[in-house]
Amino acid sequence: MTGLEAQWERWAAKAEETAGERLRSVDAIVEKNQEKVIRAFQKQKVSDYHFAGSTGYGYNDRGREVLDLVYADVFGAEAAIVRPHLVSGTHTISAALFGCLRPGDELLFVTGSPYDTLHKVIGKPGDGTGSLSDWGIACKTVPLQNDGSMDWDGVASAVSEKTKVFAIQRSRGYDWRPSFTVAQIGDMVRRIKSISPHGIVFVDNCYGEFTEDKEPPEVGADLIAGSLIKNPGGGLAPSGGYIAGRADLVELAAYRITAPGIGGEVGAMLGTTRSLYQGLFLAPLLVGQAVKGSIFAAAVFEQLGFETHPRWQDERTDLIQAIRFPAAEPLIAFVQAVQKAAAVDAHVVPEPWDMPGYEHPVIMAAGTFIQGGSLELSADAPIREPYIAYMQGGLTYAHVKLAVRQACFDLAAKGYVKG
Structure with missing residues (x-):
């Protein structure tokens, strides 16, 4: 055993001893x-015949119908729609927002600027892309305070008679801030309803599912959305997203996913039904591993002198672990090391690139069985100051x-860690 390997054993043992209770x-x-x-x-009497496929319109696909009911129960919602046709979390969130909003309405993000990929969904007036702004739907953002907490005075002053949807991003995204716990979201809902009793509270639930023992609809959120290739897909869902919440709002989102008058009544599941059920069954365990x-x-990394967010002792409400580096080089080395540790595409060396939907070059490590599946171990980072890597997922603790x-080891080889 080399000196660095022996040092690693000490680091790992100390980390597990220190964080044992957590x-x-x-x-x-x-x-x-x-x-x-x-x-x-x-409750929904799931049986193996629910895993059978359907074709064409998918009329009377009982497996699809029961899956929606199961998701609604799991998330404490009146209704849900779960479909493999939703290609990403951004697509799913977009469908939910377009379903709820109409020209002349206003969308208010109360937790600061949303995740980078939603910026194009919001868009600009007259951009010709079919964005929310292009359809005459205004969007306002209330920045968080310096400590990451809500600016309630700012929220109150931003609300107008046109404000219809209040959006909460549960996870930190590319921000050095705490993610919001379900209890905090419950408090947000109560405060928002006191300001705007008929306002719709929407929660981007990506990365948060099953990290706590409650979900946002259980504390009053009207609508949530997330991706199946993140937490609830359990590493098995090949694609898809879900929307859950008030039945009337889920129906409006379903009209956006398909068409008015059709909604969630049709849609062949393209052979994915079994994996969506089984992935949901496995999700609590695998989220726990991550x-x-x-x-x-x-x-x-705290032992090694790096800043982390959250810290090991902090309460967790999503999968994301942020680590701050002193420069771009160790940031890139970290992300490349995560790729090296993958079972898939370990030989590939990721480099920063101008990824669609992002405002800065981004480096991504994603040696996953499901492309982009971030319940699987992955890491990414925008190449900008401060130099922060965001690691998420891991189907097994051992893999992480x-x-x-x-x-x-790689950071030590470059002189950023002393072995």
Whole structure:
């Protein structure tokens, strides 16, 4: 064993000892969420015939219909629509927003600027792209305060008689701020309803599903949306998204996904039904594995003198682990190390590139079985100051540990970690 390998063993052992209680607390959340999912399956009497496929219009696809009911139960919602035809979280969120909003309405992001890929969905007036702004839907943003908390005075002053949808981004995105817990979202809902009783509270739930034992509809959110190639797909969903919440709002979103008058009544599932059910069944466990991996990564990198957010001891409400680096080179080395640790495409060396939907060059490590599947271990970073890498996912805790070890070795080779 080399000196660096021996040092790694000490780092890893100290991280697991230090964060032991936090790691064990994840297991309790996994057990609660696993029971919740199984009870929903049992309530809706899921059977193997629900896994059969359909063709064409997909009329009377009972598996599809029951899957919607199961998702509604799991997320504490009146209704849900779950479809493989939704190509990403951005597509799913876009469908939800376009479903709720009409020309002349106003969308208010109360948690600061949304994730980069939504900027094109919001758009600019007259941009000709069919964005929200192009359709005459105004969008306002209330920045968060310096400590990452809500600016409620700013929210109150931004509201107008046209404000219809209040949008909350649960996860940090590319920001150095805390993600919002379900309890915090519940408080936001109460405050928003006191300002605008008929306002619709929408939550971008991406990366947050099953990290806690409650979901936003259970604390009053009117509508949520997320991607199946993130948490709820359990690493098995080949594509798709879900929207859940008030039945009338889910129906409006369904009209946007298909067409008015059609909504969620049709749509062949393209052979994905079994994997969507089984992925949901596995999701609580696999999300727990990913959360444990993030806690471990934070505990290791804090030992090495790097800033992390959240820290290992902080409450978790999403998969994302942010790590700040002193320059672009160690940031890039970290992301490349995550790729090296993958089972798929480990030989590929990611480089920063101008990725569609992003405002700065982005480097992404994604050695995944499902392309872009961020419940699987991945990492990405915009190449801009401050130099922050965002690691998420990990179907197994052991895989995350392997990636953290690879990163430590590669950073040590470049002189950024002392072995």
